[in-house]
Amino acid sequence: MPPALKALLSQVAGLAIAFALARAGLVAGLWPLVGVQALGATVAATALNSARWWLPIHLCFLPLVVGAHGLDLHPGVYLGAFVLLVLVYWTSFRTQVPLYLSNRDTARAVAELLPARPARLLDIGAGTGSLLRPLARARPDCHFTGVELAPATWLVGRLLAAGMANLDCQRGDLFARPWHDYDLVYAFLSPVPMAEVWQKAARELRPGSVLLSNSFPVPGREADFVVEVGDRRATRLYGYRIGQRAHA
Known part of the structure; x- marks a missing residue:
């Protein structure tokens, strides 16, 4: 399975878990739900045998998105961050080779x-x-x-x-x-x-x-x-x- 598809499925699985727990009344409030989604996505990525470096990404993705939304930043900040990430990681999603620095x-x-x-x-x-x-x-x-x-x-x-x-x-x-x-x-x-x-x-x-x-x-x-x-x-x-x- 392509890494990008694994990532998408993991995030969807995390959302499904958070939605199910919210409907059952077991979890309430924005940040508890965000935490459940992040943990669910990370567990799903592990079950799909995603590369290790994907796990912290899944764990931090939605918390960072929600946190950044509350900062009311200019859209140009997000565009600049996206361009910077693309220039640094380039085709890592395809090659599955992240940036490692030798000491x-x-x-x-x-x-x-x-x-x-x-x-x-x-x-x-x-x-x-x-x-x-x-x-x-x-x-x-x-x-x-x-x-x-x-x-x-x-x-x-x-x-x-x-x-x-x-x-x-x-x-x-x-x-x-x-x-x-x-x-x-x-x-x-x-x-x-x-x-x-x-x-x-x-x-x-x-x-x-x-x-x-x-x-x-x-x-x-x-x-x-x-x-x-x-x-x-x-x-x-x-x-x-x-x-x-x-x-x-």
């Missing part, structure tokens, strides 16, 4: 995995470049490329990387560009595209290159190594070395 602990762990020689790293879904900037400063002998599709996050990353000669922030689809020239491809996406990411890596990366995935392993394939970052997120990096087995 400095992860950047240090990735730096230790780079070869001693000059190397090339590609960050697919680079966001604002939070991984790439520390790496570019730590390894001026290496070249780093970030690919990001969402316009707002790409622009922020591009501006923050200004003046860094070994860092290139590009806007585009992570599957559209070739990966042949990279020694390490880093991904912090979601479970949904990882099978396709592996297929592209196995098809295009040179033997000896590494696909490194933050938090989300490739389904059906055991990682060659796992790095425990040791941060508050308990981040794990799953590493897959490209060799003959990848092309078999």
Whole structure:
């Protein structure tokens, strides 16, 4: 089921639960009903196996709508907020890849995995470049490329990387560009595209290159190594070395 349809059904289910309880006289008052709808929508989304990041959205959606309505804001504020969200999240509803930002602990762990020689790293879904900037400063002998599709996050990353000669922030689809020239491809996406990411890596990366995935392993394939970052997120990096087995 498409994620957008799951979201719609979850919200409708929450409304149905709130309506039924109100008709039965079990819940009364605006905010209790709003709370029941939010909880009902969240439970329904869980039952429909929605991605984890949908759950806080369902929990907060109607309370925020009702709360904002009481503020009597100018319609332009809502339009501006909508445009900003579109520019930041872009096609997340289709790709099911939300915005995740890598922290400095992860950047240090990735730096230790780079070869001693000059190397090339590609960050697919680079966001604002939070991984790439520390790496570019730590390894001026290496070249780093970030690919990001969402316009707002790409622009922020591009501006923050200004003046860094070994860092290139590009806007585009992570599957559209070739990966042949990279020694390490880093991904912090979601479970949904990882099978396709592996297929592209196995098809295009040179033997000896590494696909490194933050938090989300490739389904059906055991990682060659796992790095425990040791941060508050308990981040794990799953590493897959490209060799003959990848092309078999």
